[in-house]
Amino acid sequence: MHRIISFLLLILTLLFVSEWSIGYAQNLSKAVMTNQELLLAKKVDSLFREFDKAINSTPHQAMEYAKKVLDISETGGYEAGIANGNLMLGRAYFGLSNLDQAYNYLTRSLLLFQDQNYRQGIVLSHKWLGTVNRHKNNSEGALKHYLRASELAEDIKFDSEIPKITQNIAAIFLDQKQYDKAIEYFQKSLPEIQGEYGQSVCLANLGLAYLRKGKKDKAMECFQQSIDLCRSKNDEVCELLPLGHIVTLYTNLGNYDKALEYSLAMLERQEQAGSILELLELKNSIGLIYLDMGKFQSAVDFFDQSRDLAEQIRYRNLAYIHANISLAYEGQKKYDLALKHHWTFQDLKDSLFNAEKDRKIDELLTKFDTEKKEQEIVILQKEKELQGAELAKQAYERNVAVLGSILALVIAAIFGFVYQQKIRASQQLVIISNLINEQKTMELVRENEIRAINANIDGQEKERTRIARDLHDGIAGNLASIKLNLSKKRTPPLQTIIKDLDETYHEVRIISHHLMPPKVEETPFIDLISHYLYDIGEMCNLELKLDYYPKEGIDKLPNEVKVEVYRIIQELMSNIVKHSQTKNVGISLTQIESNLNLIVEDSGVGFNQSKKTDGIGIKNIFDRVNKLKGQIHIDTAPNQGTTVNIDIPTQTEATIFA
Known part of the structure; x- marks a missing residue:
């Protein structure tokens, strides 16, 4: 039971570390800027300030600000704003626990900043990608991005970010139970941090490392110093992190009354802070304390509240809340309800988590x-x-x-x-x-x-x-x-x-050429797609924008993949021409490691996904994606345009054709 509590409170801790440690380059590069770019930069800066206020408490509102930044930047052709808009969207999706979307937008921001040679943006993108990988339990990938961010930050003397990156590296050592290394890195970053709030967070996590190592007195000393710094700023929200660690300490000591006292004090402040993510995790930890105290109905009440909030934001660890509810119902001897939530836990866990990472928790739940x-x-x-x-x-x-x-x-x-x-x-x-x-x-x-x-x-x-x-x-x-x-x-x-x-003769020739199998062996793939889009744009009077990266990698894809992707684009363009009633279409092809991402967006009339369609075009698209063993996601609604996002594995063993 204590291991479940420690696991969930560690997630809470690391979220606080990453939330605090992620900064943003507010001052965009203004060397040789036109008047229009200066106006756009001012708008972007203004929206960012609102975004920064909302990101920790209301990530949905932060998402709207990020979308506005990207929209006005793309409309005005403001490249720096486009890159920063993708970075902001990555942060917002992370705040909503949508790690896959966060990863996609942060990867785009990294590529755009690299094209612009804007090194501060490159540092921030690497740091955020490290944080996303850490929360996806990919410690190796996280450390790779953090080390790259640290190297670049040192090179350009990005002093405000260096201690934050160092703390994130320390958090990875904490994840891996290398407590001496974690303590070393937290202590290294502490004197370099500017401001009481940042120092308070660092002290709180240094105390957590001491607590994990078993040095409870040293841990409590750090927690108290962290609280004192928060109180010097009269910031009650700042106190939440060290108070949460004190709850962990008392829980490990088996002093559940003290742990509950501090948790309920945190609850009142957390409800004022307005962050759904931290609030649901706190309610879950309170439920765990009641569970250890044998107060099963109180535990169920708090777990239910935590679950409702988790479902609102599609919380990644929703499965474990169901596991906790199952334990509470078992304590009440309500075995039917216990088994119901246990199977829900199993279904969610199998679809979201690596079985090896969850082995210890599985051992606790085998009683069902x-x-x-x-x-x-x-x-x-x-x-x-x-x-x-x-x-x-x-x-x-x-x-x-x-x-x-x-x-x-x-x-x-x-x-x-x-x-x-x-x-x-x-x-x-x-x-x-x-x-x-x-x-x-x-x-x-x-x-x-x-x-x-x-x-x-x-x-x-x-x-x-x-x-x-x-x-x-x-x-x-x-x-x-x-x-x-x-x-x-x-x-x-x-x-x-x-x-x-x-x-008419020329149109017939174009149509006949496009119906023939694409000459993927004779023509570079990007050029083949560009020629097709040019023809369809001319024929149907469409404004088409094609983005791709990297061209060399995409041109070298297996021929089977090229043919199917080409046909998928044709089917999507056919649907857009027939149904969307739009003149603006964006196509993006991005190769990330061994995966190809295709995004086709239009600003047309959209459609209601709940209504079943008998159209052969959409069925063909799904068939071709299934043939490539890929995944497809369609985001649309009436009068809101349509975005089709397709991920395709491009390794040879992943593209076997029967």
């Missing part, structure tokens, strides 16, 4: 498994048998006959119990065998689905080729012949007809 329940029954049965033996011993002195009867009953009960256990074991074996067979069946179904998809797509490609040849050899040839015959009679009335025929 059927086998564990049966073991508890055996223990209770044995206790009853011992009590029966003791009674039999006392009765022996009075009545040997009674003793014989009791012993006979006990032996019969034991044989009956063993027989029952064998029956249960056989039933469990049948259930397990059925599950294995079901799993194999599902795998076969999945393989058949993939084969069907591939066959369907191959059939479409053959039909496209046939139609393209018919258009080119038949209709296009006829149009050319008609034009040639009419050209011999150049009377004024025929000139308009000849012009229309010429335009």
Whole structure:
């Protein structure tokens, strides 16, 4: 139980560290700026100040400010604002616990800052990417970004960020239980931090490192110094972090009354601070304290409140709140509810977390498994048998006959119990065998689905080729012949007809070329897409913007991936032309390590995703993404445009075609 409390409070601690430690380059580079850029820079600075006020307490409001920065910067062609807008969106998504979106926007900001050679922005992007990786349990990736940020910050003397990055590196050592290293880095950053608030946070986390090491007196000394600095600024919100660590200390000592006293004092201040993330984690930790005190109904009440808040912001660790609710209901002997939340925990955990990282917590929760329940029954049965033996011993002195009867009953009960256990074991074996067979069946179904998809797509490609040849050899040839015959009679009335025929002839040729399989081996892939988008833009009067990075990496993708991505873009553009009623479309292709990210955005009428559509176009897109073993996410609503975000693995082993 204490390990669950320590785990969740550590998450709370590290969130506070990262929230404080993330800064922002407010003063944009103003060397050689036009009047328009200066005006845009002032607007961006003004929006950032509002963003900075909202990011820790109301991340949804911060998200709106970040979107405004990106919108006005893209409209005005202000490159520095575009880069900073992506950085702000990354911060906002992190505040909402949407780590995948945060990672995508921060990666974009890093690439944009690198193109602009704006090194302060590069430092901040690396630092934030380190924080996102740390919260995704990728310590190796986090340390890589933090070390790069530290190296660049030292090089450009970015003094305000150096101690913050050092603290984040210390937090990784804390995660890895290297407490001496964590203490070393926290102590190294402490004298370099400017301001009482930053020093207070550093002292609080230094105290946490001492607490993890077992030096409770030294830890309490650091916590008190941290609180004193907060009180010198009359900042009650600042006190939340050291108070939270003191709760951890008293919990580890088993002094739950003191832990509860400090937690309830924190609750009042946290509700005033307005941060949903910290509030839900605090309510969860209070529920854990009540759980350890045996006050199960109070525990359920606080866990339910924490769960409701977690669902609002799609909290990454929602699974563990359900696990805690399960424990509380078990304490009340409400086993149906306990098992319900336990299975919810299992489902969420399997979809979000690495099983190895959660092994210790899984051990605490195995009491809900059927086998564990049966073991508890055996223990209770044995206790009853011992009590029966003791009674039999006392009765022996009075009545040997009674003793014989009791012993006979006990032996019969034991044989009956063993027989029952064998029956249960056989039933469990049948259930397990059925599950294995079901799993194999599902795998076969999945393989058949993939084969069907591939066959369907191959059939479409053959039909496209046939139609393209018919258009080119038949209709296009006829149009050319008609034009040639009419050209011999150049009377004024025929000139308009000849012009229309010429335009129709060229459109038919473009359509036939696009229906043919793309020549991915003969033409660089980015150039192939650019030519297609130019043609479709000319033909349909669309404003198209194509962004890509890096060109060399994308051009070297496997040919199978290129063909499918090309067809996916064609299908998406076809849907936009038919349904979106817009003239502005943005396409982005980004290769990150062994993954390709495709984003297609339009500012059209959007659609209601809850209404099922029978359109073959969207089905083709999903089939092609499934064929590539990728993932697709569509973000749209009526009158709000449409964004299609597709992630595709590009390694050879991930792109096997049946």
